Amino acid sequence: xxxxxxxxxxxxxxxxxxxxxxxxxxxxxxxxxxxxxxxxxxxxxxxxxxxxxxxxxxxxxxxxxxxxxxxxxxxxxxxxxxxxxxxxxxxxxxxxxxxxxxxxxxxxxxxxxxxxxxxxxxxxxxxxxxxxxxxxxxxxxxxxxxxxxxxxxxxxxxxxxxxxxxxxxxxxxxxxxxxxxxxxxxxxxxxxxxxxxxxxxxxxxxxxxxxxxxxxxxxxxxxxxxxxxxxxxxxxxxxxxxxxxxxxxxxxxxxxxxxxxxxxxxxx
Amino acid sequence: xxxxxxxxxxxxxxxxxxxxxxxxxxxxxxxxxxxxxxxxxxxxxxxxxxxxxxxxxxxxxxxxxxxxxxxxxxxxxxxxxxxxxxxxxxxxxxxxxxxxxxxxxxxxxxxxxxxxxxxxxxxxxxxxxxxxxxxxxxxxxxxxxxxxxxxxxxxxxxxxxxxxxxxxxxxxxxxxxxxxxxxxxxxxxxxxxxxxxxxxxxxxxxxxxxxxxxxxxxxxxxxxxxxxxxxxxxxxxxxxxxxxxxxxxxxxxxxxxxxxxxxxxxxxxxxxxxxxxxxxxxxxxxxxxxxxxxxxxxxxxxxxxxxxxxxxxxxxxxxxxxxxxxxxxxxxxxxxxxxxxxxxxxxxxxxxxxxxxxxxxxxxxxxxxxxxxxxxxxxxxxxxxxxxxxxxxxxxxxxxxxxxxxxxxxxxxxxxxxxxxxxxxxxxxxxxxxxxxxxxxxxxxxxxxxxxxxxxxxxxxxxxxxxxxxxxxxxxxxxxxxxxxxxxxxxxxxxx
Numbered sequence: 001x002x003x004x005x006x007x008x009x010x011x012x013x014x015x016x017x018x019x020x021x022x023x024x025x026x027x028x029x030x031x032x033x034x035x036x037x038x039x040x041x042x043x044x045x046x047x048x049x050x051x052x053x054x055x056x057x058x059x060x061x062x063x064x065x066x067x068x069x070x071x072x073x074x075x076x077x078x079x080x081x082x083x084x085x086x087x088x089x090x091x092x093x094x095x096x097x098x099x100x101x102x103x104x105x106x107x108x109x110x111x112x113x114x115x116x117x118x119x120x121x122x123x124x125x126x127x128x129x130x131x132x133x134x135x136x137x138x139x140x141x142x143x144x145x146x147x148x149x150x151x152x153x154x155x156x157x158x159x160x161x162x163x164x165x166x167x168x169x170x171x172x173x174x175x176x177x178x179x180x181x182x183x184x185x186x187x188x189x190x191x192x193x194x195x196x197x198x199x200x201x202x203x204x205x206x207x208x209x210x211x212x213x214x215x216x217x218x219x220x221x222x223x224x225x226x227x228x229x230x231x232x233x234x235x236x237x238x239x240x241x242x243x244x245x246x247x248x249x250x251x252x253x254x255x256x257x258x259x260x261x262x263x264x265x266x267x268x
Numbered sequence: 269x270x271x272x273x274x275x276x277x278x279x280x281x282x283x284x285x286x287x288x289x290x291x292x293x294x295x296x297x298x299x300x301x302x303x304x305x306x307x308x309x310x311x312x313x314x315x316x317x318x319x320x321x322x323x324x325x326x327x328x329x330x331x332x333x334x335x336x337x338x339x340x341x342x343x344x345x346x347x348x349x350x351x352x353x354x355x356x357x358x359x360x361x362x363x364x365x366x367x368x369x370x371x372x373x374x375x376x377x378x379x380x381x382x383x384x385x386x387x388x389x390x391x392x393x394x395x396x397x398x399x400x401x402x403x404x405x406x407x408x409x410x411x412x413x414x415x416x417x418x419x420x421x422x423x424x425x426x427x428x429x430x431x432x433x434x435x436x437x438x439x440x441x442x443x444x445x446x447x448x449x450x451x452x453x454x455x456x457x458x459x460x461x462x463x464x465x466x467x468x469x470x471x472x473x474x475x476x477x478x479x480x481x482x483x484x485x486x487x488x489x490x491x492x493x494x495x496x497x498x499x500x501x502x503x504x505x506x507x508x509x510x511x512x513x514x515x516x517x518x519x520x521x522x523x524x525x526x527x528x529x530x531x532x533x534x535x536x537x538x539x540x541x542x543x544x545x546x547x548x549x550x551x552x553x554x555x556x557x558x559x560x561x562x563x564x565x566x567x568x569x570x571x572x573x574x575x576x577x578x579x580x581x582x583x584x585x586x587x588x589x590x591x592x593x594x595x596x597x598x599x600x601x602x603x604x605x606x607x608x609x610x611x612x613x614x615x616x617x618x619x620x621x622x623x624x625x626x627x628x629x630x631x632x633x634x635x636x637x638x639x640x641x642x643x644x645x646x647x648x649x650x651x652x653x654x655x656x657x658x659x660x661x662x663x664x665x666x667x668x669x670x671x672x673x674x675x676x677x678x679x680x681x682x683x684x685x686x687x688x689x690x691x692x693x694x695x696x697x698x699x700x701x702x703x704x705x706x707x708x709x710x711x712x713x714x715x716x717x718x719x720x721x722x723x724x725x726x727x728x729x730x731x732x733x734x735x736x737x738x739x740x741x742x743x744x745x746x747x748x749x750x751x752x753x754x755x756x757x758x759x760x761x762x763x764x
Contacts, residue, residue, distance in 0.1 A: 066764020082619075094671075094762055096649075098646075109634070111634075114623055115632075116631070128623060129619065133615060134611070192736075192737075195735070195737040196706070196739070202708075204667060204706045207668065232665065
């Protein structure tokens with residue numbers, strides 16, 4: 001068990017005890033991603049009571065959703081989450097799958113789903129959620145660049161998050177190139193899928209994301225990382241191994257920890 | 269009533285004989301007539317050609333019993349302003365239980381006059397009788413000029429013609445042949461005789477019509493036990509007044525609930541418009557509550573988010589708040605775990621209540637475990653009011669075995685595989701080619717025989733990652749070894 005995980009667990013336990021005795025749990029102003037290099041670059045992590053944007057092209061929907069969900073899990077472990085998404089994404093990207101969420105490391109029992117008819121309804125639900133102190137984090141999914149999502153709308157979200165302490169993630173998919181529009185977000189990321197570290201028999205490993213920090217309130221410069229989401233530890237980890245993505249049908253690369261290769265796994 | 273329905277919608281002439289016809293026994297026969305047609309000696313059941321011969325100016329339209337029934341239901345809903353206990357009295361009547369309500373309208377006669385006046389304003393000629401039992405009232409309303417009958421009900425019924433008994437045709441004919449003219453003639457005879465001739469039901473029927481035996485009416489909506497209402501002399505429509513009245517009703521309802529030691533789960537607010545139209549809004553909460561401010565907020569939310577906004581017309585003259593669903597709710601609430609309920613739990617519930625009120629039950633959901641191993645049914649969504657499911661933790665050390673999203677239905681893809689029963693090497697989905705970098709599988713999932721039948725082909729699932737790092741869940745439908753021809757491939761979901 002990693003030290004980060006132990007610390008996380010202790011913090012949670014502390015929060016639970018505090019709650020049981022009627023104290024509002026003390027929450028730190030920032031949350032770390034778990035990968036020390038990224039956290040140092042960000043000056044300790046991302047702000048909790050703030051709005052963060054994750055941009056992605058349409059083909060990278062799953063990368064944006066995965067990265068956003070993992071951030072939400074980091075920002076508010078074991079606290080209720082809310083996901084607001086427009087109806088038509090259910091046809092285009094598929095319906096959210098409870099068991100898939102559990103497999104990703106988010107307890108589906110903690111997640112409420114709000115389906116909005118259009119972007120306006122989704123934003124409206126997002127604002128409502130942002131005002132609710134007892135929510136840990138909320139994911140607001142918006143497709144493209146609807147006119148309702150303007151500076152005023154992001155300001156409203158950011159202010160509400162500041163007041164309530166809810167961490168907001170605005171998942172903006174369908175943006176084919178980097179968006180320059182102004183926004184009140186504390187950070188803006190672009191997410192892309194990235195080949196995972198293969199497990200035994202060339203099986204896809206933990207979800208990998210190539211993320212680029214486009215903008216940061218703290219003034220951090222633009223920078224990219226390749227991270228994988230380690231569900232069991234609940235943290236991000238940099239993919240530092242040499243990239244074998246360019247070599248299709250590469251030999252099965254052995255995981256550093258050979259024990260994880262599993263007998264259940266069968267060669268394709 | 270059916271002719272009045274058409275007259276209101278402009279489907280009938282303003283004057284002159286008018287009738288509705290229906291096809292019965294292969295002939296067009298009159299079904300309902302307006303007063304002018306009745307005056308000309310026409311009667312329902314007459315064939316259309318006979319009727320035309322007697323009244324050449326007769327205008328006819330086809331009968332629509334379904335629309336009549338809808339209209340009757342609508343009228344019954346409007347009558348909820350007089351009493352919560354209203355029931356249909358087929359074919360074209362309504363029966364209202366006004367016990368305990370009449371004094372609110374200035375006595376039985378005043379109430380009867382008011383109801384007749386209201387119906388007349390809505391475009392219907394109504395006859396009404398107040399009597400000790402529903403059957404008695406029905407007979408008096410249909411076969412006399414109406415009025416309020418109390419102790420004199422029996423005497424009044426005795427004067428009614430035989431038809432008021434509404435016995436079947438044979439019985440009516442037989443009684444007529446035997447020389448009976450009025451119900452009083454029947455009452456003078458021993459009932460045993462009628463029972464022997466027309467069955468045991470007959471004397472009972474007679475008793476009921478005379479008001480000696482009572483019958484419970486089945487109200488359209490069972491009256492909620494917890495109900496508060498306000499009537500107004502002058503109709504109003506201003507939103508501020510409406511909000512104030514709602515707040516007032518909620519305060520009273522909260523008091524009512526507190527006295528009963530209850531909290532409401534469902535609140536229904538009915539708006540009675542001066543012209544008879546009734547609109548009903550309801551809100552539901554996840555836990556029993558009697559917090560009037562929160563409920564007022566929910567109703568405001570509901571009013572603001574209506575797809576078809578409230579149309580006040582000429583204003584409302586009554587508002588009613590009912591609590592059809594309530595549960596025990598003590599002053600200090602305990603949460604499921606037995607620990608004192610924390611503020612944060614309440615806050616979250618209130619958020620979900622607000623969202624449910626605004627977006628509807630089908631749009632604010634929680635994830636539930638399904639009862640099948642089939643990927644489509646492994647998990648499902650349900651309104652947040654459903655009890656939460658327990659989720660087992662994923663197997664440690666394994667990457668996610670199930671995708672974040674599922675396509676419903678799975679989408680077909682074109683696949684090139686290196687071996688017939690091997691994993692895909694490349695595939696085309698949504699007109700884009702994906703080269704597979706890594707794959708794991710197959711995970712064979714047999715269809716659920718309960719839903720798919722025993723013959724449904726199995727599915728071989730593969731977790732697949734393309735060179736760009738996107739992860740998909742593909743499956744092959746059917747197996748090569750079965751000789752079922754080329755199996756088809758589908759994409760079922762996306763991994764993060």
